[in-house]
Amino acid sequence: MTEPAPRHRLFIEAGLAAGTDIQVSEQQAHYLLNVMRFAVGGEVALFNGRDGEWRGVIAETGKKKVRLSVAEQLRPQAVEPDLWLLFAAVKRARIDLIVEKATELGVSVLQPVFTERTVMSRVGEERLAAIAIEAAEQCERLTVPELRAPLSLQAALTKWPEGRVLLLMDETGAGRPIAEALGELPPGPAAVLIGPEGGFAKSELDGFSRLTFAVRVGLGPRILRADTAAIAALTCYQAIRGDWRDPPP
Amino acid sequence: MTEPAPRHRLFIEAGLAAGTDIQVSEQQAHYLLNVMRFAVGGEVALFNGRDGEWRGVIAETGKKKVRLSVAEQLRPQAVEPDLWLLFAAVKRARIDLIVEKATELGVSVLQPVFTERTVMSRVGEERLAAIAIEAAEQCERLTVPELRAPLSLQAALTKWPEGRVLLLMDETGAGRPIAEALGELPPGPAAVLIGPEGGFAKSELDGFSRLTFAVRVGLGPRILRADTAAIAALTCYQAIRGDWRDPPP
Numbered sequence: 001m002t003e004p005a006p007r008h009r010l011f012i013e014a015g016l017a018a019g020t021d022i023q024v025s026e027q028q029a030h031y032l033l034n035v036m037r038f039a040v041g042g043e044v045a046l047f048n049g050r051d052g053e054w055r056g057v058i059a060e061t062g063k064k065k066v067r068l069s070v071a072e073q074l075r076p077q078a079v080e081p082d083l084w085l086l087f088a089a090v091k092r093a094r095i096d097l098i099v100e101k102a103t104e105l106g107v108s109v110l111q112p113v114f115t116e117r118t119v120m121s122r123v124g125e126e127r128l129a130a131i132a133i134e135a136a137e138q139c140e141r142l143t144v145p146e147l148r149a150p151l152s153l154q155a156a157l158t159k160w161p162e163g164r165v166l167l168l169m170d171e172t173g174a175g176r177p178i179a180e181a182l183g184e185l186p187p188g189p190a191a192v193l194i195g196p197e198g199g200f201a202k203s204e205l206d207g208f209s210r211l212t213f214a215v216r217v218g219l220g221p222r223i224l225r226a227d228t229a230a231i232a233a234l235t236c237y238q239a240i241r242g243d244w245r246d247p248p249p
Numbered sequence: 250m251t252e253p254a255p256r257h258r259l260f261i262e263a264g265l266a267a268g269t270d271i272q273v274s275e276q277q278a279h280y281l282l283n284v285m286r287f288a289v290g291g292e293v294a295l296f297n298g299r300d301g302e303w304r305g306v307i308a309e310t311g312k313k314k315v316r317l318s319v320a321e322q323l324r325p326q327a328v329e330p331d332l333w334l335l336f337a338a339v340k341r342a343r344i345d346l347i348v349e350k351a352t353e354l355g356v357s358v359l360q361p362v363f364t365e366r367t368v369m370s371r372v373g374e375e376r377l378a379a380i381a382i383e384a385a386e387q388c389e390r391l392t393v394p395e396l397r398a399p400l401s402l403q404a405a406l407t408k409w410p411e412g413r414v415l416l417l418m419d420e421t422g423a424g425r426p427i428a429e430a431l432g433e434l435p436p437g438p439a440a441v442l443i444g445p446e447g448g449f450a451k452s453e454l455d456g457f458s459r460l461t462f463a464v465r466v467g468l469g470p471r472i473l474r475a476d477t478a479a480i481a482a483l484t485c486y487q488a489i490r491g492d493w494r495d496p497p498p
Contacts, residue, residue: 101477101480104471104473104474105471105473105477105481106470138472139471139472139473140471140472141471171497172497173496174496175496177494178493179489180494218496219488219493220355220488220494220495220497221355221492221495221496222353222388222390223387223388224353225388228350231350231477231481232354232484235480235485236488238469239427239468239469239481239485239488239489240428240489244426244427244428244467244469246469246470247422247467248422248469248470248471248472
């Protein structure tokens, strides 16, 4: 088969294998029928984070219903680098942007945290999960990042997994330039931590210096907003240590 | 003088020197009086892109009027790296984001371009100029990037300035990984070019290979939206070749 892969992609929960049938969700049926104006015979690419990417052909449509027939595999499963993003809950437009862009940039885990200066008390997990799925569909990922339940920063640091480096974005000027810090990082799993607008509290900064798994990193002479800092830190990681040596599929 | 610099910053056009008086614009007066609730004696930091940063003290207020008295210089003038961003006109939310983030990331020139697949015919220059100023005020820059009038991509490339390297963000997979390309760049002025959603046309890509000043660069295996690609490319430049070895002021 040398037909091109369908342009539109759908993330689904079900298992994918040749010849199986998939019932999409009502929302996905609405998207396929009313937004994309697909009919029987229309094609989309399907992925579920486990079984690679498959060609799906619309076999039957109904009111708020679409049944897809799974044809051949288009790509084997691939995983993103083992890179977590811990991000302080910021206001809605900016947290949405962080989740969209972190997904495009290939993060594997999204961990919202509450810091001392975090103003927001909720993050809107359902909305963020939908944003991550849509961004994964758009950017050709074969996975969706795992959105974890929000934690206090202290709880996240207390139960920190062994062997994972934490890159702390530090606005105080005490951090090492990011390209230099990344260039010397030992191989292995990593995480990036971005504070809230207003930065970390002094007690948090003092605590950081006792963390053996943490590296304080600076993002240059301008003060970046929290969303910009998240995007910039993930970008540098992927370009210098991650998978940006690989071309697009 | 060891008083801390005022937290709020204003970009103004007028020259700045100790003892001079500044009349701010009506819009800035509204911001100072009604949004920030400043009164006589309130302090802001002032910059104009030429004379460094100065302490401004509110000397007189009126209906839609604020007169500031310029006290001492807080920082001498500093310039951003000589880095241009050429970006295809994309839809409003994304072009606004490109201008905000490019300013935070320290770009010196913003050049909107129309490519073959550019859908938008206008860019909203006044709105973009206001966004750049606000981002510069927020991020502690002492300059505002120069927003140039939109050009066709072909016109921009035809009159390309001698000695300026053009980093072309290339989604086809033919580009070099960005960290590698930046690591080998000769010193000197640079520019980043980001295409529209949908990428460059084949005729444009063919033309690029004849440009002696251009380097085709890839941003990894995922397909980034135009705004993400702009932010990522500028981030990598600043981290690897730009001024991100300098701490915040």
